[in-house]
Amino acid sequence: MFKKWFGKQQPKEETITAPLDGTIMRLEDVPDPVFAQKMMGDGLAIDPADGDVVAPVDGEIVQLFPTKHAIGLRSEAGVELLIHVGIDTVSMNGEGFAYVKAGDRVKRGDRLLSIDLPLVREKAKSAVTPIIITNGDALENLKKKAEGAAAKGDTALISSEDEIRAAKEHLLCGFFPHPDDKSWN
Structure with missing residues (x-):
């Protein structure tokens, strides 16, 4: 609640679609302990069927690694994503082609x-x-889609809903109105 009033804005509802065509996998099944043990965060993985990677959200490219094996994005809702193409691909030294650069605004797809x-x-x-x-x-x-086929730009992999958080904040506020509630003005 206080972060919402005084600090960093919290992400609200978000749907993250598949950035690649392929087969959806649980993160725990990724053949790399850093990802499988969720040391960098939670998510999913895709065993790709082709080499095209698309934006899974509307947002901004915050980082494109020089080796082009990974992209960091921030969605318009504030969700920060890392798309890490392959395992141990950093050693390929950029054998790939980037269509975007850090700072670019992108739309889903x-x-x-x-x-x-x-x-x-x-x-x-x-x-x-x-x-x-x-x-x-x-x-x-x-909510994560645990398995099945992924169609880039279309299949919803991960979604979040704000209703539960909003209800909790309302209860925490007690008799104080929520800052987004304009009815008390």
Whole structure:
């Protein structure tokens, strides 16, 4: 509640769609302990069917790694995401093509990267691509699609709803009105 009034704005409702076509995997099944143990945050992974990576949310590119194997995004709702293409792909030294750069505004479905998937499968430990919410502690009522096929820009992988958080904040406020409630003005 106090962060909402005095500090960092908390993300509200958000739907994160698949950035790649492929098969959805639980993060715990990713063949890398950093991702599997959720050290960077919660999320899902996709075993890609092709090499096109699209924006899973409307937002801003906050980081494009020089090796082009990972992209950091911030959605318009404030959710921070990391799309990490493959496992141990940093050693490929940028064999991929970036369509975007840090600071670019993107819309869901905009192309972010095009990767040579057969080359990634040959040179990297795995092509499995984790999609991580790096500020997931800010989200409540997180729902994840645990398995199945992913269609880039279309399949909802992760969603959050604000109703539970709003109800909790209302209860915490007691007789004080919520700052977004304009009816008391």
